[in-house]
Amino acid sequence: MRLTALAVAVLILALVLHAPGAVHAFSADEALDDPAQETRALKLHDELRCPVCQGQAISDSNAELARDLRRIVRERIAAGDSDDAVFDYLTDRYSDFILLRPRVKPANYVLWFGPVLVFVAGAGGLWFFIVRRRKRGAESAPAPLSEDERNQVESMSRDDVG
């Protein structure tokens, strides 16, 4: 029992030490002199997928290509490129695949708006269903009694009592 607890503790410690935040420490990149530009570069690094280790952003990857790409992003920014121009530069070479956040363009509309559409359709369907059910509930209530019928009921209940 105590051994299990120890194993769990070791495992947790190992996971903490390998937390994603710690990975940045490995990349011995040369930062840009301008802090504002460096901040932009780091933000873009998080938005770009490493083509080699595809689950990771180039900011998180130790692959050599990721390091080269980080350097290219810095170079483009230092050369005065806008964020979009940097993305264009890389998609020209590595296709949209390199973007972790797909662009909003016709080919990606299904991706971006599909879930919203499904949600709206589902919510609409549910609303329709509920309204119809409620309306049916109201309709199936018995029609109000006519004068004759009411008299009849009254006489019957009087009979009962009597």
Add this chain to the structure above:
Amino acid sequence: MTQQNGDPPTDEMREETAAPRRRLVFILVPAAFAVLAAVLAWQLLTGTPDKIPSALIDKSIPQFDLQPIPGWDKGLASADIERGGVSLVNVFASWCGPCRVEHPLLMDIAAQDLLPIWGLNYKDQPKDAASWLQQLGDPFTQIGSDLSGRVGINWGVYGVPETFVIDGQGRIVYKHIGVLTRRDWDEKLLPLIENLGG
């Protein structure tokens, strides 16, 4: 129960008109789900996520001018490729194990003298590349030494080996990622090259 004009419809009547539509919904919704699930499963099981589609297909080759490997007299420039007609561009490195696997095939293609094979020596130590080629043979028409890997990045290279097919106008028509096997050559590249008139 008799029906008279003006009576509200009974439950039975309403059920009769609603039933076919409801049955349609019960069929359509699961059918739509099944189609979606099938498409996703197909992509999941047959997709090759490790093969990134090239952004350069049908585009002109990127411009570059690279130094030779020491001991070789010519480097490689984009102008050489543009002048060379239908050709192959092979990205290789001595540190790349799979490159060694496909190397005999490249030697074989070179021996048939079908078309130029341009070599892009990617992020390699020039002396390592030289001894690698001396040991295994040199299938390349000309080789450029891409020390920084910058030319490779312009070609969208993300792993070696990669092999590009270039048409007579200096455009990239096909990119093969990974080891080029005899089967890839026979079934894909060679027919393509014959089509291009190479």
